[in-house]
Amino acid sequence: MNHPILDIDALRADTPATATLLHANNAGSSLQPRQVTETVLDHLALEQRRGGYEAAIEREGERAAVYDDIARLIGALPHQIALTDSATRAWNLAFAAVPFEPGDRILTSMAEYASNYIAFLQLQERMPVTVTPVPNDETGQLSVSALAGLLDDRVRLVAVTHIPTSGGLVNPAAAIGEVVAESPALFLLDACQSVGQMPIDVRELRADLLTTTGRKYLRGPRGTGFLYVGDTALDRLRPPVTDLFGARWTSRGGYTLRTDARRFELYESNIAAALGLGAAARYAAEVGPQAAWSRIRALAERLRAALGGEPGVTVVDQGEVRCGIVTFTVRDREPIALVGRLRRQNINIWHSSVESTRLDMEDRGLRSVVRASVHYFNTEQEIDRLAEAIGAAR
Numbered sequence: 001m002n003h004p005i006l007d008i009d010a011l012r013a014d015t016p017a018t019a020t021l022l023h024a025n026n027a028g029s030s031l032q033p034r035q036v037t038e039t040v041l042d043h044l045a046l047e048q049r050r051g052g053y054e055a056a057i058e059r060e061g062e063r064a065a066v067y068d069d070i071a072r073l074i075g076a077l078p079h080q081i082a083l084t085d086s087a088t089r090a091w092n093l094a095f096a097a098v099p100f101e102p103g104d105r106i107l108t109s110m111a112e113y114a115s116n117y118i119a120f121l122q123l124q125e126r127m128p129v130t131v132t133p134v135p136n137d138e139t140g141q142l143s144v145s146a147l148a149g150l151l152d153d154r155v156r157l158v159a160v161t162h163i164p165t166s167g168g169l170v171n172p173a174a175a176i177g178e179v180v181a182e183s184p185a186l187f188l189l190d191a192c193q194s195v196g197q198m199p200i201d202v203r204e205l206r207a208d209l210l211t212t213t214g215r216k217y218l219r220g221p222r223g224t225g226f227l228y229v230g231d232t233a234l235d236r237l238r239p240p241v242t243d244l245f246g247a248r249w250t251s252r253g254g255y256t257l258r259t260d261a262r263r264f265e266l267y268e269s270n271i272a273a274a275l276g277l278g279a280a281a282r283y284a285a286e287v288g289p290q291a292a293w294s295r296i297r298a299l300a301e302r303l304r305a306a307l308g309g310e311p312g313v314t315v316v317d318q319g320e321v322r323c324g325i326v327t328f329t330v331r332d333r334e335p336i337a338l339v340g341r342l343r344r345q346n347i348n349i350w351h352s353s354v355e356s357t358r359l360d361m362e363d364r365g366l367r368s369v370v371r372a373s374v375h376y377f378n379t380e381q382e383i384d385r386l387a388e389a390i391g392a393a394r
Contacts, residue, residue: 005291011260011377014114014283022382027165027193027216027325027373029222032280038256039279040221056271063271066278070226073289074210074282075201079260082227083274087192088115090227092186093264094209095119095159096240104156105130107185109142109171111164111360116190120159127201128158133359140167140318144175155185163193166352166361166369167327169319170194177206177325186233192216196280197296197324198376199289214273217324217375221273221279229261239264287376295376296324299383303372306387316369319338327352327369330394335370341393347386349373 012018014033046055056063067078084090095116106120110133112296120131134150140158151158158180162173173189180187189207192198196218202210210228214220229237238257239246245267247255258266259265286293303326307313312331327370331340335351352360353368361367372386 005288006295006376006378011277011287012379015377018377020346022347022378022386024337024372024378024382024386025088026217026373026375028350030196030217030219030375032219032221032378033277033283035283036137036276036279038222040272040276043275047272050198051062052271059271059275062238062275062278066274066281069278069281069285073087073200073285074195074228075203076228079112079229080202080228082229082264083225083269083277084225084265085223085270085273087190087211087225090211090225090264091188091190092117092119093239094211094227094229094237095157097122097237097264098157098158098186098188099236099238100127100129100250102128103154105132105152105154106273107132107147107150107155107158109134109160109164110136110258110363111142111167111169111171111357112159112161113165113190113192114356114358116159116161117358136318137319139169141169141320142176144172144179144250147176148179151179151183151185154330155183157188159190161176161190163191163197163323163325164357165193166357166371168304168317168359169327170198170323171243173207175204181206184296186236188229193323193325196284196295202230212390214277214280215325218277218280220286221276223270224273224277226277227264229260229264234259234263240355240391241266243267273377292376296374297322299374299376299380300324300326300380302380302383303374303387306384310387310391310394313390314362316366323371324375325371327371328390328392329366333393335368338370338390338393342389345389348390349386 015031017031067081071078086195135146186208188209191210193214195212207228214224215222243266246263247257248254304315315328339351350374352371
């Protein structure tokens with residue numbers, strides 16, 4: 001298979017590590033294109049030559065364009081984007097801004113990520129709110145009909161992980177958004193694994209809030225992320241912390257918040273990393289989200305088919321739509337040991353344990369799984385080599 005749109009040789013030339021490394025840990029941290037790395041290093045060199053404040057002034061235009069690049073990639077407007085230093089920061093800022101009251105309800109997914117669920121539990125320590133996981137349907141994804149049945153006027157927030165860390169399914173975010181839009185609840189979508197992997201349009205998803213990271217499928221620097229805030233949600237949300245960037249000190253006893261999503265930002269930030277995130281968003285747009293998604297899914301299905309033919313290997317992915325994350329178990333092999341063995345062969349994969357998605361994995365009787373996550377720059381030959389290496393490790 002050679003995708004008719006993507007120039008795989010050019011994509012790999014932009015990714016020097018592919019010459020010696022089989023990287024299938026893109027759900028953990030992908031390989032940066034050289035354009036991203038060069039952007040970061042160029043600004044760091046400018047800071048070295050000119051000083052941090054002065055370099056920032058010289059790059060004001062480029063930094064402003066980062067909001068445009070991100071917004072364009074997800075179908076948003078620039079004023080709806082706030083830059084953060086991680087997806088976790090973005091998600092927690094969004095969650096902490098929701099005006100919860102005693103008696104409120106939170107609906108979430110069975111595959112919700114640990115950091116998100118811990119935030120729910122912390123809120124429960126402070127006030128009497130109820131957290132209810134929405135049951136899955138017969139395919140293993142969130143049941144939209146069950147969600148509709150659980151929605152009422154007490155539901156303040158519906159928080160869903162789009163693509164879980166521990167499996168290859170894609171939750172039906174657009175259908176979820178359509179149902180939630182008919183209620184007074186806010187819809188918070190954790191898109192950590194989906195931005196950069198598949199086409200994302202916040203207008204179609206009808207998300208009030210969306211968070212993601214730079215380091216995964218978007219192929220940006222570590223220590224970057226962003227928060228999308230829809231216009232109708234913004235006035236309902238007050239950031240848990242702010243400073244002279246997110247607000248103006250208008251009198252001795254008063255301040256005024258910014259009128260855009262940047263009320264969630266602070267003055268001090270890593271400008272080099274932010275510029276790198278913008279370069280990653282531009283690169284993703286140039287590759288083409290639909291072309292990337294088609295190739296990623298095809299490579300992942302090739303891997304699932306190959307692993308299915310290996311004795312002792314069981315693929316455990318669920319969902320009606322499956323993505324580039326392939327999870328499996330290997331008989332008599334601990335996932336973390338298999339990861340180390342393949343790393344010594346210059347093959348990067350990862351593992352996911354019950355502590356990451358406890359509800360989902362306990363429900364399926366799993367303690368840990370091996371996770372191979374492919375990207376569009378992987379080749380068919382690499383997929384076959386990866387399956388052979390896993391089979392040989394039994």
